[in-house]
Amino acid sequence: MNKNITPQTLQRLPLYLSYLKSLPKKGGSVYVSATAIAEALSLNDVQVRKDLASVSSKGRPKVGYVIVELIEDINRFLGFNSKKGVIIAGAGNIGRSLLSYEGFSDYGLEVIAGFDTNKELIGTRLGGKPVYPVEDMKAFCQREHITTGIITVPEDAAQEMCDIMVSAGITAVLNFAPVHLTAPEGVTVRNENIAIALAMLSKHSMKLPE
Amino acid sequence: MNKNITPQTLQRLPLYLSYLKSLPKKGGSVYVSATAIAEALSLNDVQVRKDLASVSSKGRPKVGYVIVELIEDINRFLGFNSKKGVIIAGAGNIGRSLLSYEGFSDYGLEVIAGFDTNKELIGTRLGGKPVYPVEDMKAFCQREHITTGIITVPEDAAQEMCDIMVSAGITAVLNFAPVHLTAPEGVTVRNENIAIALAMLSKHSMKLPE
Numbered sequence: 001m002n003k004n005i006t007p008q009t010l011q012r013l014p015l016y017l018s019y020l021k022s023l024p025k026k027g028g029s030v031y032v033s034a035t036a037i038a039e040a041l042s043l044n045d046v047q048v049r050k051d052l053a054s055v056s057s058k059g060r061p062k063v064g065y066v067i068v069e070l071i072e073d074i075n076r077f078l079g080f081n082s083k084k085g086v087i088i089a090g091a092g093n094i095g096r097s098l099l100s101y102e103g104f105s106d107y108g109l110e111v112i113a114g115f116d117t118n119k120e121l122i123g124t125r126l127g128g129k130p131v132y133p134v135e136d137m138k139a140f141c142q143r144e145h146i147t148t149g150i151i152t153v154p155e156d157a158a159q160e161m162c163d164i165m166v167s168a169g170i171t172a173v174l175n176f177a178p179v180h181l182t183a184p185e186g187v188t189v190r191n192e193n194i195a196i197a198l199a200m201l202s203k204h205s206m207k208l209p210e
Numbered sequence: 211m212n213k214n215i216t217p218q219t220l221q222r223l224p225l226y227l228s229y230l231k232s233l234p235k236k237g238g239s240v241y242v243s244a245t246a247i248a249e250a251l252s253l254n255d256v257q258v259r260k261d262l263a264s265v266s267s268k269g270r271p272k273v274g275y276v277i278v279e280l281i282e283d284i285n286r287f288l289g290f291n292s293k294k295g296v297i298i299a300g301a302g303n304i305g306r307s308l309l310s311y312e313g314f315s316d317y318g319l320e321v322i323a324g325f326d327t328n329k330e331l332i333g334t335r336l337g338g339k340p341v342y343p344v345e346d347m348k349a350f351c352q353r354e355h356i357t358t359g360i361i362t363v364p365e366d367a368a369q370e371m372c373d374i375m376v377s378a379g380i381t382a383v384l385n386f387a388p389v390h391l392t393a394p395e396g397v398t399v400r401n402e403n404i405a406i407a408l409a410m411l412s413k414h415s416m417k418l419p420e
Binding site: 007010011014015017018019021022040041078079080084086093094096097098100101103104106107108109147148150155159171172173174178179180182188190191192193194195196197198199200201202203204205206207208209 | 398
């Protein structure tokens, strides 16, 4: 196993993971081959074979990989088996659904708190998670060593919220506000504009990269 | 103006649009130059100039484009100024926030109904939109000429829901269930796994293309 994989391989691993997890748990085969994965995902099978070999040494000639073992190896390689805390700024509709979303734990993420400016929400729990005032975000993130934040505030408050997160030590930001956010070097922002992604899909049959 | 633009240009146009919309509406300049856009988005300025020229003829030497006019021209080019109906399968947490999300209209999309199997939800309105039984989806889509659907059902029901949508004539599917969906040729599926995207961002500083 080799930790020095290319960004392209790193990018494909989650795709393999999604596919492997979508295979039937009962009734299907215990094994999966690189060729079968390549075919299902329309990828080159030499590439898939190489990618898998770089994260798991358990592949066997002819039969391939035991599905659950391969899932485990990819999870371990990607660090999805160790927990990392996440905070959410904005406890509106999208914020609430993410606060109560249980799918994060499969990928080693745990949403631990929400932050809002609305006095009626502060002090309550949403999706079982506490909602704190935005003023407390910086101290909270530093104390809990949080480096990942989600922004679901209205667009005119999003850049300011991003700046607060950066000052709190956050280095990975997932932004759902429909506005392009900027952050200093060393901070990665993914602008997740669902409406644009859907519009390009709907009107141009195009999958937008970001 | 030329409709035969490359997929790469088509892909960058929404990015320009997000950036232009993020500019201050009051107090800022009325004009924007290709160079300024290129700089803000870390793109090549010759490329940006060419992209903009292919969708708007209103650029002027030295001053550039009037921001609101350029937004209008990109919107028109992308078809974001004409309405298209969208349906949502699954009226759980994510489905509800999308049913009540108002940001779609900026991109020429209108969520017109939700579909669910839960008898307690059927017949109610969520976010002002009616919730119908899944059995009615096919007839509804054909009658209303719907070709765009969003899937927010649990993962074990997602592929079946996708198949129903395809049989109803839907050709663009945005899937929020954490499972890789497949569809026949001619149907574009975007698998939107927020948890994986966040995990790769958080643990590998990597922006995943899909």
